[in-house]
Amino acid sequence: MSDNLTVVILAAGLGTRMKSRKAKVLHEAGGMTLVEHVVRSALAVTSPERVTVVVGHQADRVQATLAPTGVRFALQTEQKGTAHALEMCRSTVPDHEGRLIVLYGDCPLLSVDTIRLLLADHAGSGATATVITTELENPTGYGRAVVGEGRVLKAIVEEKAASPEQKKIREINSGIYCFEAPLLWEHLSRIEPNPASNEYYLTDIVDLFNREGLSVRALLHANADELMGINTRAELAVVDNIFRERKTRELMLAGVTIRRPETVTVDMQVRVGMETTIGAFAQLLGDTTVGEDCAIGPGCILTNCVVADRVEISAYTVAQDSRIESGATIGPFARLRPGNEVGEDAHIGNFVELKKTKMGTGAKAGHLAYLGDSEIGAGSNIGAGTIFCNYDGAKKHKTQIGDGSFVGSNSTLVAPVEVGKGAYIGAGSVITEKVPEDALAIGRGRQAVKEGWAKRRRERKG
Ligand code: UD1
């Protein structure tokens, strides 16, 4: 971290080209909003009170998203251009000393290494301003960098104002700048509105500095991908893909096997331990952690889950906000709605749905069950087709099953209800009252057998 380094992130625009009701910087790529990515990079080089985000469109929502980071905010009520946006920070930034980096909120792929490179180059050259540029096959839409001898940046010409000759320039402005802060604040207010759009362009400061004899450098960056600014949803998808590739690659290099990685979606914050295998089309989302030696089958979707070591989650299991202890086996086709704790070596089989359920160590529910608002003791076995009736039409109630119990297939437990330790429930029972420890409870119509009935019926019809 450098002292006296201020970062300003411009994020007030609506992003008309997104054709969205939502502000552009709130759209997500790699499982995080665009502006969060940029703030994350900024916080790697300076402290939160030295980062100011300029908000405008949906300011409340942008601020709420970023509140946990501790950064400062400046409000730009009317979007009158990038220079005007920066001007809004004049009194929000802690001081006008040292260096100031400007980043755009719609440029989420920028790496911390590149920001450090910018700082080092800027310090080394002694320039008043340094701008990161890159060369693009198709520079349409970007500001063109007019670069002279010795990488001197003479001007940035916006697409709309560019002459046919200038439009041919393939070196573009990335929108990432480093300034000597005192000189920036001194000159910023002298930028005139652009005659075509009536907006104040920050890019005009380059020409202004040049006319004052202050040096501006263009730092050419080879990785154009990293500098991509998002203006449309098509570009958003491209950037999302790049984040996905980065993440799966990072995991594979750390010892995770990923089958068909191009189909797998892993959010930025997700952690996965070594020797774990992730199947094709799996999605690990949000604040999910998976331990070592696990197998996550194809098509599984885990959101905000904590999975310990040696867990096997088979194909097409969907789990949310749940904790799964080591050695557990789940799926295929299991559904864990929020709030479950699945104990060590527990087993949840196909078409079993869990909600707010705590399964003890080694407990099993192998097939076709709904287990909601319940606690199931260690070593218990829940038969196929068991339903916990947790909802009476108005309220939710709890089902409690003691350790080592056996619930026969197709049983219905009407909550609130309790089954004691080591108890048995006969298959097909409807249980409405407490079952004591070690008891057998059967709650079903008795079987009647009518000898010869079927034969007589056939004969009658014949
Ligand atoms: C800008 C640059 C262009 C560069 C490109 C790189 C200017 C004038 N042009 O163009 O040279 O090649 O980025 O991606 O700077 N914003 C505000 N308030 C405003 C206007 C914009 O906060 O009044 C914010 C936006 O929310 C956005 C960022 O500034 O995050 C850039 O604005 P945008 O309109 O996307 O600029 P570009 O046309 O892409």
Ligand code: CA
């Ligand atoms: Ca842009």
